[in-house]
Amino acid sequence: MSISASWYLALSAVVFAIGALGVLVRRNVLIMFMCVELMLNAANLSFVTFARTLHDIGGQVLVFFVLVVAAAEVVVGLGIVVAIFRRRASTNADDLHLMKG
């Protein structure tokens, strides 16, 4: 029989934590985006694990949707980054304080 689900879930939690830490600590917008992708992948791993464990294919269908949403999110997010970079010449999140009062 295959590996117990707990190992997959623990790995998923750790990868999610690393991704969250990256979003909090890094200041480069592109790297923050990549860390968001890490967190999405950790969630995907959990979904597949639960799909196998609970014998419900819905988890795998949900991973499919997460993939689509991640692709759309990356396209729009990188479009925003390019639009900002044209004006500010920076991808540093600390430079983006236009809405500061």
Added chain:
Amino acid sequence: MTAVVMNLVVQGTRPTIPDVGVFAVAAAIILAGAIGVVVARNPVHSALMLVMTLFGVAVMFVLQQANFLAAVQVIVYAGAIVVLFLFVIMFLGVDREEDIAKEQLRGQRPLAVALVALGTTGLLLLGEVSKWTAGQPYVAGTDTGAPNVNLLGKSLYTTYLFPFEATSALLVIAVVGAVVLARRPPPGDRMTTETVLGAEVPNDAAASGDAPADVLGDAPEVEAEPAPGETPSVSPGAEVDA
């Protein structure tokens, strides 16, 4: 029902040696890649580390008989999304080293590490002590544990047909949004993303000595007109453009 679910979760049978080996190697690859994404100073290295993590996750999918998702993971994530990331990094020319040793916000990193550690510990404890509840299983079809592309497709086009159609609308919206965001504004059109974002540009240009808009060499005519109500500061780049 709960007892059945718990029995499925616990799975008393012992894993085989090849399974354990593949899991350990893939987990090491995933963790190394994830840490590399966070600590790499160069964004290109981060993107390559992300590819490594994505491949490891694909191996995990194969290990759990989600073969179709593993293929999609490699094709869509590693093949499309990361390439898009790399394209933008190269396009913007930000593939230079970044000093991550300097802490921009005092006390932020210890706080972030503490919060994330707390959350992860709670999550792992939750997995240890709580009973995983799953509502009503078998809504979408039974995952038999065998490779199941046909089952996945059937579920996607029957039970999840409406979400599937909604994703098509989402993708169209994303494409239109990307085109609107990335296109160059026509001259004289004042209310675009770039003109709004560029309201502070003359000050920055005066401070840094060059005009940021010239980095990509486009749309100088928009930069020449400052936002109304703002005193046009003396900027050599803006004057040349005007």
